Amino acid sequence: MEERPLTGISPPGRIAAPGEGIGQDELSLAARNHGLPLEALRYEVTPAGLHYVLVHYDIPDTGTGTGSDTDADTWRLTLRGHVRTPLELDLRDLRSLPSVTRRVTMECAGNGRARLSPRPVSQPWLVEAVGTADWTGVPLRTVLAEAGAAPGAVEAVFTGADHGVERGVEQDYRRSLPLPVGEDVLLAHTMNGGLLPPQHGHPLRLIVPGWYGMAHVKWLRDIELVDTPFGGYQQATAYRYKQAAEEAGEPVTRIAPRALLIPPGFPDFMSRTRVVRPGPVRLAGRAWSGYGAVVRVELSTGGDPDGGPDGGGGWVDAEVLPRGGHPYAWQGWHADWTAVPGTHTLLVRATDASGRTQPLRQPWNRGGFGNNQVQAVSVVCR
């Protein structure tokens, strides 16, 4: 018997009315998911509890990652479908395979959504849905080679253990990648040197360096090779760039360039406006792109994001640190500013090696994906 859609609890996607405040549904998501407090941009590697978290359904009951679980005995990763040899691997199998560690900056595809006008109703990120971690695991290619792709296989479909309802349809969280997969894609069992915390996918997650977070399937339990492109909700309906609900749209993939500033000075509790003293202020932050190295970070200290094509003030170059040994991690940058009494808006903008840069006015799309409008930080100098 086919179950009827759960339409009553699962309304269609919605765009907020002009001036409409954040609703209780959006707030429920904001209270359980969380962003990086921007002062935590100071850490090159984000401590686990400060890394952004977006959980679509529930965190599954797969153990705590504290070492006292029995998950190592019960967890299985299956590889099946268009493979030569179906596999069932436990965590001991995976941990015994040669592993690599990659420092990866991850960002939610919906970062910046709540700054859009009109605002797509979903997880209401402002600018903080990002983090960087050291992920250790087995290259996906190693495991796929062991299973062997059968003729006709075109994609790998990844299934996580989280389960819920989207637009009335019950489903597991599921995403695909085209074959062959990149050599940088990992099956990660370790984050920052320890077991994965529950909210980051314990005991196993996919890491797809350079891509937005939706690709990094958490609580990974199954990989299926398929001979036709995967048409599941999170691939073909959500996470598409489109203007109207009925469009097919273009898939959301790599991370657009972005720079963020560690807000200088100290904040007012409620307004979060920053206060600095007159004199020299070191401005610093991080910048990243899924399309290549960040080659330029510019700063405007007299800016207004609605003030015109140059932000209302001149742009000056910050010093950008090289990528070093971590091609998928954010890069540090800094610039010196002499604060004078008054109110200032600081703007910062990254440009990557592909020539992509950040807009002052964000082009709109219906899902609120891939936003990288320049950050604006209000500062009062006493």
Next chain:
Amino acid sequence: MEERPLTGISPPGRIAAPGEGIGQDELSLAARNHGLPLEALRYEVTPAGLHYVLVHYDIPDTGTGTGSDTDADTWRLTLRGHVRTPLELDLRDLRSLPSVTRRVTMECAGNGRARLSPRPVSQPWLVEAVGTADWTGVPLRTVLAEAGAAPGAVEAVFTGADHGVERGVEQDYRRSLPLPVGEDVLLAHTMNGGLLPPQHGHPLRLIVPGWYGMAHVKWLRDIELVDTPFGGYQQATAYRYKQAAEEAGEPVTRIAPRALLIPPGFPDFMSRTRVVRPGPVRLAGRAWSGYGAVVRVELSTGGDPDGGPDGGGGWVDAEVLPRGGHPYAWQGWHADWTAVPGTHTLLVRATDASGRTQPLRQPWNRGGFGNNQVQAVSVVCR
């Protein structure tokens, strides 16, 4: 030269207008602070990244707690004021003193604020600002005995390293406790067996078991004994139960009783409505109170929080687990329910040994403190 108040960036406290959605200022706080995803009530000890976090200003730059910091060399705790022997202790000193470990359930005093009508404008918690951790540290009494209270000392004032603006006035985060302090109060340097994460007060925080979170001063760097009650903002203005801004109000202290249910089944992404299958469902959760053991947890499965004095449905007793060896930690509870097709509202209510219980309709106060209205979970049975 006295600095003028920063009134321009720091408006007075505000109550939202009827029907007013959550604003960008509240959302900025919701995106950087975070609650416990309710499914994480399944863990008796909350993994650090899932424990609720409320940071008033910024997380100070006091190290990452990963062991590679030099904070152990530079951090100092000073004890001064009305003491016989002023002290300056470093972390080695503190870690060398006899320590104890306490399992403590901590809740933000503002939990539930966003469910109030009208809504006080501040961090907009719904119901999830809670967590339980094992805190290890030195009893505060040990250190106070070493310094020795001078005649006339009536309170200890605790200063954290976080710095910001409240109502136009620049300040450090600061709270006091009356003398003598309880034997259960700790100077904690360890959380769940590891160093404190940055957002939980690394390298040292106060733990005041049974009290709301505002008392557990993070990034603790100074203790001053004073001979008149402390009149600072966080003690005498904020964290008071009052109906109008000009009242003195009563201080917020201990945690009112509350039970929370692990939402059963699985959720719709956006509405968070739960879906279960017909048949037996084990309902379980946690309950706690700062006034004594929880002696009763009642459940209503036909309830409506606005449906009348009994919630619109009968209440049945759940089985409450004893406190065991952890008198300051939440207690588990469970009850069996047979789900039948339809829409249900599950309500849960705790009563503690002092006779305090949870209201169906929350009495209002201007700061939105001490809320413990019964939780309502909407469930659809297919």
